[in-house]
Amino acid sequence: MGARVVGTCGAGGWRRARWRAGRASWAPYHCRMLRNALGKAFRFLGYTVQYGCIAHCAFEYLGGIVVCSGPSMEPTIQNSDIVFSESLSRHFYCIRKGDIVIVKSPNDPKSNICKRVIGLEGDKVCTSNPSDFLKSHSYVPKGHVWLEGDNLRNSTDSRCYGPVPYGLIRGRICLKCRTQLGLYENVEHAAAHFNCYSLNFCLLYTP
Amino acid sequence: MLRNALGKAFRFLGYTVQYGCIAHCAFEYLGGIVVCSGPSMEPTIQNSDIVFSESLSRHFYCIRKGDIVIVKSPNDPKSNICKRVIGLEGDKVCTSNPSDFLKSHSYVPKGHVWLEGDNLRNSTDSRCYGPVPYGLIRGRICLKIVFSTKMNGTIFV
Numbered sequence: 001m002g003a004r005v006v007g008t009c010g011a012g013g014w015r016r017a018r019w020r021a022g023r024a025s026w027a028p029y030h031c032r033m034l035r036n037a038l039g040k041a042f043r044f045l046g047y048t049v050q051y052g053c054i055a056h057c058a059f060e061y062l063g064g065i066v067v068c069s070g071p072s073m074e075p076t077i078q079n080s081d082i083v084f085s086e087s088l089s090r091h092f093y094c095i096r097k098g099d100i101v102i103v104k105s106p107n108d109p110k111s112n113i114c115k116r117v118i119g120l121e122g123d124k125v126c127t128s129n130p131s132d133f134l135k136s137h138s139y140v141p142k143g144h145v146w147l148e149g150d151n152l153r154n155s156t157d158s159r160c161y162g163p164v165p166y167g168l169i170r171g172r173i174c175l176k177c178r179t180q181l182g183l184y185e186n187v188e189h190a191a192a193h194f195n196c197y198s199l200n201f202c203l204l205y206t207p
Numbered sequence: 208m209l210r211n212a213l214g215k216a217f218r219f220l221g222y223t224v225q226y227g228c229i230a231h232c233a234f235e236y237l238g239g240i241v242v243c244s245g246p247s248m249e250p251t252i253q254n255s256d257i258v259f260s261e262s263l264s265r266h267f268y269c270i271r272k273g274d275i276v277i278v279k280s281p282n283d284p285k286s287n288i289c290k291r292v293i294g295l296e297g298d299k300v301c302t303s304n305p306s307d308f309l310k311s312h313s314y315v316p317k318g319h320v321w322l323e324g325d326n327l328r329n330s331t332d333s334r335c336y337g338p339v340p341y342g343l344i345r346g347r348i349c350l351k352i353v354f355s356t357k358m359n360g361t362i363f364v
Contacts, residue, residue, distance in 0.1 A: 106318055142283070
């Protein structure tokens with residue numbers, strides 16, 4: 001596609017006309033290339049933002065997979081266990097005593113901690129160490145929860161930093177993922193002579 | 208006919224979920240308009256004032272002393288409160304009332320902030336419920352929308 005050369009005269013006129021025509025056809029081609037590339041980049045960015053927002057809202061309102069680390073919830077949750085946490089309970093204010101929750105750490109807002117809810121607002125909790133002779137009790141203030149790890153000897157929890165505001169709770173752990181490696185003789189789906197990982201989901205027992 | 212109607216309904220639902228998620232993320236990560244109520248921040252923010260709060264500062268941990276922040280209430284997780292940051296972690300703050308003879312001071316623990324309203328006589332803040340964890344901060348107020356009689360709407364920083 002180029003400009004039609006019409007009505008030029010003179011010795012170098014046809015050369016100038018051809019140069020102008022060539023330039024006219026070169027400019028739109030490069031503009032089109034740039035526009036296509038920019039369009040594709042913006043569309044890619046748009047899809048990324050769109051699906052990123054949907055994924056974020058899914059984690060925020062439904063739940064997600066969490067990898068736990070640390071010894072404070074043994075034997076219920078071991079180091080490097082994979083758990084599934086759901087966020088509906090905290091939005092509907094259905095967290096109960098005995099639930100294992102993921103909470104933004106009161107001492108470090110950049111990290112999360114995983115503890116069990118021992119007392120809700122208004123409950124009477126024992127604030128002294130098990131080794132103390134004199135037991136001291138206190139009531140959990142309004143809007144707070146009292147958290148303790150299952151491994152009481154190796155857990156920094158509400159006994160150290162006090163009751164934790166309910167607003168810091170991020171989710172409730174409902175499933176723990178247990179992996180087994182070994183030969184299976186009576187598995188319905190997998191072939192018996194292959195080693196395979198089997199994922200067993202087990203419901204966490206909450207007393 | 209039924210398939211068309213179902214298809215349209217699902218498409219509508221899909222678009223609603225999509226744009227709802229994008230709007231939620233915009234409020235969560237960028238900011239939004241907030242209507243303040245209550246007398247605890249007078250004269251800076253009056254009752255029923257409209258303010259704009261941005262959420263970038265709290266995600267990048269740039270909240271400074273003197274900022275006015277919106278915080279999820281420690282006593283009631285369903286409501287938000289609007290106070291000024293008087294002290295960050297490690298700062299020394301005065302915990303006694305102004306009318307007390309003996310002043311008592313304490314240090315703000317790690318990961319917490321000390322909040323006080325500008326209207327000290329009529330404000331329940333950290334002097335009542337203690338230091339507030341940083342994780343409860345929702346946003347920082349950066350603009351207040353002021354309507355004056357001369358112009359229809361003016362935005363003051």
